[in-house]
Amino acid sequence: MNKEENGEIDPDFITRLAACLGFETERVQHLFEKNYLARNWGKYYYLFRFDKEISHIERGTVLYEKDDSFEVIMGFPKIRRAMVLDPTLKKHFSGLEKVIVEEKMNGYNVRVANVKGEVLAITRSGYVCPYTTERAKEKLDLRFFDDFPELVLYGEMLGPDNPYVPKEIYGIESVEFYIFDIREKNSGNPLSVARKHEILEKYSFLQVRYFGEIPLETAAEEIAKIIRKLGEKEHEGVVIKDPEMVLASVKYTSSQSNCSDLRHAFKFYNEAGRDYMLPRIVREGFQTVEWDENEAEFKKRYMQLGESILNPLREAIKSVKNGQRLYEEVRIRVRDLKTATEFEDYLKRLGVDAIFEAPQPAGDEYLINIKKVNKSTNDKTQAIWEGELW
Numbered sequence: 001m002n003k004e005e006n007g008e009i010d011p012d013f014i015t016r017l018a019a020c021l022g023f024e025t026e027r028v029q030h031l032f033e034k035n036y037l038a039r040n041w042g043k044y045y046y047l048f049r050f051d052k053e054i055s056h057i058e059r060g061t062v063l064y065e066k067d068d069s070f071e072v073i074m075g076f077p078k079i080r081r082a083m084v085l086d087p088t089l090k091k092h093f094s095g096l097e098k099v100i101v102e103e104k105m106n107g108y109n110v111r112v113a114n115v116k117g118e119v120l121a122i123t124r125s126g127y128v129c130p131y132t133t134e135r136a137k138e139k140l141d142l143r144f145f146d147d148f149p150e151l152v153l154y155g156e157m158l159g160p161d162n163p164y165v166p167k168e169i170y171g172i173e174s175v176e177f178y179i180f181d182i183r184e185k186n187s188g189n190p191l192s193v194a195r196k197h198e199i200l201e202k203y204s205f206l207q208v209r210y211f212g213e214i215p216l217e218t219a220a221e222e223i224a225k226i227i228r229k230l231g232e233k234e235h236e237g238v239v240i241k242d243p244e245m246v247l248a249s250v251k252y253t254s255s256q257s258n259c260s261d262l263r264h265a266f267k268f269y270n271e272a273g274r275d276y277m278l279p280r281i282v283r284e285g286f287q288t289v290e291w292d293e294n295e296a297e298f299k300k301r302y303m304q305l306g307e308s309i310l311n312p313l314r315e316a317i318k319s320v321k322n323g324q325r326l327y328e329e330v331r332i333r334v335r336d337l338k339t340a341t342e343f344e345d346y347l348k349r350l351g352v353d354a355i356f357e358a359p360q361p362a363g364d365e366y367l368i369n370i371k372k373v374n375k376s377t378n379d380k381t382q383a384i385w386e387g388e389l390w
Helices: 011-021 025-033 085-092 130-139 143-145 193-202 216-232 255-267 276-289 295-321 337-349 375-385
Strands: 036-037 046-049 062-066 068-072 099-102 108-115 117-121 151-158 175-182 209-217 238-241 248-255 327-334 355-356 361-362 363-374
Touching: 011 025, 011 295, 025 036, 025 193, 036 117, 068 108, 085 099, 085 216, 085 248, 099 216, 108 130, 108 143, 117 130, 130 175, 130 327, 130 337, 209 216, 209 363, 216 255, 255 295, 276 295, 295 375, 327 337, 337 355, 337 363
Parallel strands: none
Antiparallel strands: 036 046, 046 062, 062 068, 099 209, 099 238, 108 117, 108 151, 151 175, 238 248, 327 363, 355 363, 361 363
16 A cells, blocks of 8 residues: 555655656655645545646646556646747747648547556546546547557547537537547657557547648748638637647637637636636737738727627626526536446536536437536625625
């Protein structure tokens, strides 16, 4: 056992883990004491997750004992954002002749991997989601995980039956996994784009939309055209990559995506913080200047931006004033009702206040509607109506 009866981590375990991570023993002990490195719960108690970014280790990184050492599934690397395209791409990708452009799809980040012989779906935060794991096993060719136990699929869960980021815009009936990276365990190193495509095609995995290789010299102009077309469909944006995946990737989003995010944020304004809202508004300012919009185009942009902020805020306040609770409606589709029960318990453990409605048969599966109550905005809005000062 790695955990002694007094609740402390076995010192020998800490010593071995420190050697694996390249940290001092005292530092690993400190990480456990602060819960920056913590166990998962239940049957995944053997999994440790980083709840905070530490040195080169991303938040959400997961590790577990394997043989006489450890195996590490690195978290999602930060993808920095281009606020303006032309100078940023030429500076960031200097030395490359071409860049790869892929669609940045609007879903929920998931890593799927073979963990000690079991295929698990791990969230961005490093938890094992029971619902996502069931869907992954249904949707993916599991032979991949036997053939490449040392590799991890990094992707998006998309579709209306997504309880985290439900979207109808992709024409998906339930949920699907779209892969954007394949990375090695332990190092977290990505495969080249060409090698990734080769493997994903072999197992018929869905891939994020590929716009091809674009000369760096004309990339800004061509990506702007792609963004305008994606925006018309309310799609999110693009990720620009080094074909060999040596240089870090860069992302760029559409105005419509910014406004969609703001509509959700201002409906639940007391949950979404300034660090979420302000950058999306600032992006609009940079984009309108870089695209040299005329007054008619600029007016359309600021009308859309203002509507995305004020309309959901007004509707939220009116709802609470009229005695209604604010909640987010989502749904899941499961083959086994036990998965729904496990998912309900999972959300409770995360502190999510969710009301699960009765399962409805859907073929050989079940649809379950869920109301996720946003308590903070409800309580704050009600208090203001009762006379509380801001």
